[in-house]
Amino acid sequence: MEFNLKTTAEQARSASYSYALLSTAAKNSALMAIAAALRKNHDRIFEVNSEDVKAAREQQLASALVDRLTFNESRFEEMV
Missing domain, CATH: 1.10.12 (Lyase 2-enoyl-coa Hydratase; Chain  A, domain 2)
Structure with missing residues (x-):
């Protein structure tokens, strides 16, 4: 699978709109999951x-x- 910067940027923009609608608790949970994945x-x-x-x-x-x-x-x- 080849990395495509434009596609990745478009996906990030799309995800940011959904992320903005989440509750603070959901955002915190997502950040904790990301941190755990980074550590793993x-x-x-x-x-x-x-x-x-x-x-x-x-x-x-x-x-x-x-x-x-x-x-x-x-x-x-x-x-x-």
């Missing part, structure tokens, strides 16, 4: 990020971009 997939997220960072360096992207792309434990914990 921690190792895979870091593996894929490492591959992305390697590719960015090979493409000689600016160091500031590589830095923004690079995940570490601190950034991960800020997300979850």
Whole structure:
């Protein structure tokens, strides 16, 4: 399955409208589920990020971009 940024953005926009109608409790529950999924997939997220960072360096992207792309434990914990 190929990643399509435009399709993903359209899906996100559509989902945001539905999300806006949810109660605070439902939104909090969704956020907790997302955080749990991120924690569950921690190792895979870091593996894929490492591959992305390697590719960015090979493409000689600016160091500031590589830095923004690079995940570490601190950034991960800020997300979850």
